[in-house]
Amino acid sequence: MKYRLMDLLACPMCKHFPLKLIVFEEIEIERPEKIRRCELYCGYHQAMIEDLSELNCEDCWGKEIVSGILICEKCGRWYPIEEEIPRMLPDDLRDRNKDLSFLSRWKSRIPERVLSDGKPFNLGNA
C-alpha cells in the first residue's frame, strides 16, 4: 500500500476520514514518473495538507507499506495491512481468528486501546 492512498481512504463502516496509519514494515520502490498530487490529506506526514509547509512527495512516492494497521478514531474499528494489501472489509466479512492472530503478532506495535477495545475484534474479548 502506498502512503498516498491515505488521501482517499475512509472507514468502510462509519465513513470517517482520515484514518490513522501505523506502519510496521515498508520497502523502497522505484518512483513513478508522473503522479497525482494528494488533495486533502498527506498520509506520509499524517496531517491535513493545508497544515503542512513541506510535503516531501518525492520521498513518499518511493515507499511501499508491506504491513501495518489502519485505525478509525471515530468508531474504533481497525483494519490490517498485510502483504501490501489493506483489508478494509465490513464486520460481517471479516475472519475473527485471522484478525486476532494479526493483533497478537503485532501487539507490541499496536496501541493499547485497539488491543483491548478495538472493533470488531480485540484481544480483550478474545
Add this chain to the structure above:
Amino acid sequence: MNGELLRRRFRVLEGKDGVRRLYDDLAEIYDHSRLLYLTRRLERCEEEVLREWLKKFDSPILDVGCGSGRYSLKLASRGVETISIDLSLKMLKVLLRKLEGHGLRENVHVILADGENLPFRDGSLRGLLCTLTFDHFQEPKKAISEFSRVLKVEGLCVISTLNKEHLKLLRRLLGISADKVPFLGETIPPTLVYETGHTGLEIQQMLSAYGFKSIKLMGCCYWGLFTPFIPKPMFKLLEKLLVKLKNSMKHAALHVAVAKKSPK
C-alpha cells in the same frame, strides 16, 4: 433436460461469502480456464463496447470487483491511477503478480474491500467501473448509493449487467433457482453462486435515483445461449450486424450503462 438432476450435481455457495469463496477457488485458473468460455466471450464483447469510454477516465478511478484485473491493467498502462478492489484476496494476489510482470505496480492500489461498503471518503474519485460484478451484489441500491457518495461531480460511472431475461431462460433450462448462476472450472466442482441480473433500464433508473445523469445505454453479446456454437471469426461481424436490429437491447445478453454524477 432434467433440471433436478443437474441441480443435485452443483455445489451451492450462498450470499456474499459464497461469491468470495467461488472467486478464491477460481483465482489461479480464471484467466486461462477453457470452461469459463462463456465468461470470456462476454468479457471480450464488453471490452469492445467500452474501448472508447476507457479513454475518458481520469485519475483516480475505482475498479469495483476488479478480479484478475482485465480493466485495471488497461487503465494503469495508460497512466491512470487505479484503485482496484475485490472481495477475493486470491484474485487480488493474482492481479499483483500480473502488475509486477507488466511493470505497472506504481499506478495501481489494490484493496480487499466490498462494493456495498466502500472505504473511500465522499467525493474523492473521478471515475468508477463495475463490470460483471454488479449482479453479485445483495443490495444493489446500496452499492449505487456508495458509488454516488465516493464520486466527484461529473465523475464517470460505468456498470455492466447480465440481461435478466436471458438469465431466466438459462435458469429454466438448467432448473436452478432465480438468484443463482452456474460456474464451471477445471479445479472446482460445478458451482451455483448468487448472481441476479438486471436490465440496463433498471440500472439507469437506480442511477438516476442516486444523483446520476444517464449518458448512454449499450448492449452487446446478441447471440445469448448460442454463443458456444458460433465460431470466433464470425463474432465481431455478428455483433456489428445485430446491434442494428430494432429492439436490439432485448436480444443483448449484456447491458452496459454509462452515467455521470450530477451536481446536487
